[in-house]
Amino acid sequence: MAPHPIAPLTHSKPLLNIYYAFRIGLGFILLLLFLSGRTGKALGGLYPDLFFWTCGSWIIMATLSLAFFPAQKLIHSLHRITSFLVLDVVALLLLIHASGGVDSGFGYLLLVIVAISSIFMRQRMAIMFATMVSLLMIAQTLYLVESLNLGGKPIFSAGVLGILLFITAFTFQRLTQKIQLSNEHAIQQRLYAEHLQRLAQAIVARMRTGIIVLDDQNKIELMNTAASQLLGANVNAQLDDNPALGQLRKYLTAEDEPTLRQQRSDAGLEVRFSRAQLNLGDHNRQVVFVEDTRTIAQQAQQLKLASLGRLTASIAHEIRNPLGAISHAAQLLQESDAITQIDKRLCDIIYQHAKRVNQIIENTLALSRRKDPQISLIDLHPWLEQFINNYTSHQQASIRLELEPGPLPLRIDTTNLQQILVNLVDNGLRYSKQQTGEAKLLLRGGINQSNDNVFLEVIDFGPGIDGEQLAQIFEPFYTTEELGTGLGLYICKELCEINQASLYYFKTNRGESCFRIDFPHHLRMI
Secondary structure, rough: OOOOOOOHHHOOOOHHHHHHHHHHHHHHHHHHHHHHHHOOOOOOOOOHHHHHHHHHHHHHHHHHHHOOOOHHOOOHHHHHHHHHHHHHHHHHHHHHHHHHOOHHHHHHHHHHHHHHHHHHOHHHHHHHHHHHHHHHHHHHHHHHHHOOOOHHHHHHHHHHHHHHHHHHHHHHHOOOHHHHHHHHHHHHHHHHHHHHHHHHHHHEEEOOOOOEEEEOOEEEEOOOOOHHHHHOOOOOOHHHHHHHHHHHHOOOOOOOOEEEEEEOOOOOOOEEEEEEEEEEOOOOEEEEEEEOOOOHHHHHHHHHHHHHHHHHHHHHHHHHHHHHHHHHHHHHHHOOOOOOOHHHHHHHHHHHHHHHHHHHHHHHHHHHOOOOOOOOEEEEHHHHHHHHHHHOOOOOOEEEEEEEEOOOOOEEEEHHHHHHHHHHHHHHHHHHHHHHHHHHEEEEEEOOOOOOOOEEEEOOOOOOHHHHHHHOOOOOOOOOOOOOOOHHHHHHHHHHHHOOOOOEEEEEEOEEEEEEEEEEOOOOOO
């Protein structure tokens, strides 16, 4: 049978421990005072043997109840608490009877028992308990008056004590209810504060602005994922554990808000530090906001490209017709019987450059006609296997696939993803063949442990990119190939951004060239 519910305050083990200490302590004090003989007939004056055995038995039962029913077992048992309270009332009534009745002053100890019952019991049960104690007190007084012919004074004292018992019960019930309401309100506030704390932690962990919290000794107390990614540091790192964090120390005392230019893995990464002070009582905390200034540059570039988009599209349309005529004329001229070898070479040059200009026009028109991505949920593992099969079916290439076991879910426009990978794989195979004589490539993917986002790395074995080229590889029309358009990597970067993914270049620990795509979380709505 399930235990009856009891008042919320009984869930406090310290309160029950105090009640146990009161029972045992009061019994020992009364017994010691009785044995000392200094109280005269105030303690056990009428029936000393009854007083001694009652007091001793009360101490033994209170000690045994503490041993067999500690507070953690008692907090959900109203029956046991009621039994102990009734036992205390009976013991006090016997002690009062042995000391000569209510006029001995012992009756006022019953006020403490009634007050405790009002804390532990519901309102009706507490009033019933106070009624029971009053009736037992009056019955004991009537019995003593009839036995000893004491007159009506003890009956009047018992009546007054009964009224005090009811007043005590009502008073402590009201106090207990107020304390319970305050306790419930405090619990609700604590739960709400914990909810807000978890919500804030989740927001801070996933926000794109990096946040670093430093204590009085400039030790890192908190660093979110964005800050660790921007600075290339571990989330649990300290200021001296990383070159970028080491440079942060001198910025803490700077008068202005400095900008740190990082050459980590992104081309031209610029990080701006903003400081704020938090006064938390005796503790001061310094908050450093790490912002990637590339976002502002990208927004400015997007505005500029948007304004030029329509103009370039219209110009491209106008150029295509005369360009087609030039290419066609060069082909006809090349077929003439009277043309010399030198003229044929010149026609080849005209045709090749016309083809290059046409490719630039096609890419420009593709950018100007760019549509919103059609997002779908895919598993990267089977999708990449299908991509490799389709890619290698029409050309000779060695593409090795290394993926972490298990599903790799992501949300992306698959058409955009295929265009991105075709450009990156084409470049990687071409540079690998130039360097090693073999068109080979490595696709490596998995899940980033810091934020549960899927990533994909396209690794080639070419000479790599260094120096000034690193800062310009994603710029439009920048190319190192004689016949390149300079729009391949730029288009890849643009397609990644509209799918809220990020594309950047770095060299692996073995010096291999790597283009890495960090995809957004698959549960995030794009």
